[in-house]
Amino acid sequence: EAQVTQNPRYLITVTGKKLTVTCSQNMNHEYMSWYRQDPGLGLRQIYYSMNVEVTDKGDVPEGYKVSRKEKRNFPLILESPSPNQTSLYFCASSLGSGVEQYFGPGTRLTVT
Amino acid sequence: GEDVEQSLFLSVREGDSSVINCTYTDSSSTYLYWYKQEPGAGLQLLTYIFSNMDMKQDQRLTVLLNKKDKHLSLRIADTQTGDSAIYFCAEAETGRRALTFGSGTRLQVQP
Numbered sequence: 001e002a003q004v005t006q007n008p009r010y011l012i013t014v015t016g017k018k019l020t021v022t023c024s025q026n027m028n029h030e031y032m033s034w035y036r037q038d039p040g041l042g043l044r045q046i047y048y049s050m051n052v053e054v055t056d057k058g059d060v061p062e063g064y065k066v067s068r069k070e071k072r073n074f075p076l077i078l079e080s081p082s083p084n085q086t087s088l089y090f091c092a093s094s095l096g097s098g099v100e101q102y103f104g105p106g107t108r109l110t111v112t
Numbered sequence: 113g114e115d116v117e118q119s120l121f122l123s124v125r126e127g128d129s130s131v132i133n134c135t136y137t138d139s140s141s142t143y144l145y146w147y148k149q150e151p152g153a154g155l156q157l158l159t160y161i162f163s164n165m166d167m168k169q170d171q172r173l174t175v176l177l178n179k180k181d182k183h184l185s186l187r188i189a190d191t192q193t194g195d196s197a198i199y200f201c202a203e204a205e206t207g208r209r210a211l212t213f214g215s216g217t218r219l220q221v222q223p
Contacts, residue, residue, distance in 0.1 A: 004154075033210065035213075040120075040215050041215060042116070042200060042213035042214050042215040042216055043155075043200070043202075043211075043213040044213075045210035045211075048210060058210050059210065090154055090155065092155075100145075100157050100160070101157070101211065102157075103147075103154035103155040103156075104154055105152075105153060105154045106152075106153070106154050
């Protein structure tokens, strides 16, 4: 089954404790991205990757890092999480930008 | 920058038609999308329309695009309780690497 998976689905952590949210897709998509969803703001792009070892900032990259060492995986790294990063995070993949993006189920992160 | 706006809430009765509206500011949008988000789930692409089209119909869904007014609408015919969800309008601009989403419209279907 074609899908995008994220782990964990729920995470509660404390300020400053490094964490990684994993994202994996099995569709051989070149393009992957991370969004955060906040009430009243819709989804905003954090980072995207057009292919292995090619990543770039989206609209709200501050406080986040990503890596793309393999085509299927695109982890999101929070080196020093802060409470304003409490949000619902979605990973998405597609064949290219501007075409149908397939979304993962989301990761709800709470930083206290 | 780009901006996509939607009303926050719509309530309809089961069997009625629902119309969800969206306005956008970017005149270079190439594709416009409607996504559906059910509680606790990710986003599911419902339909999309290319910017040189006026209308697209897909079963119970009709998308209308008024490019002059930068207005997009999604009509759901014979709305069912299973249609209750948040609906996001999104646009993709030529050469830009992200979708710009609206804030979402929560559709509540009353039995």
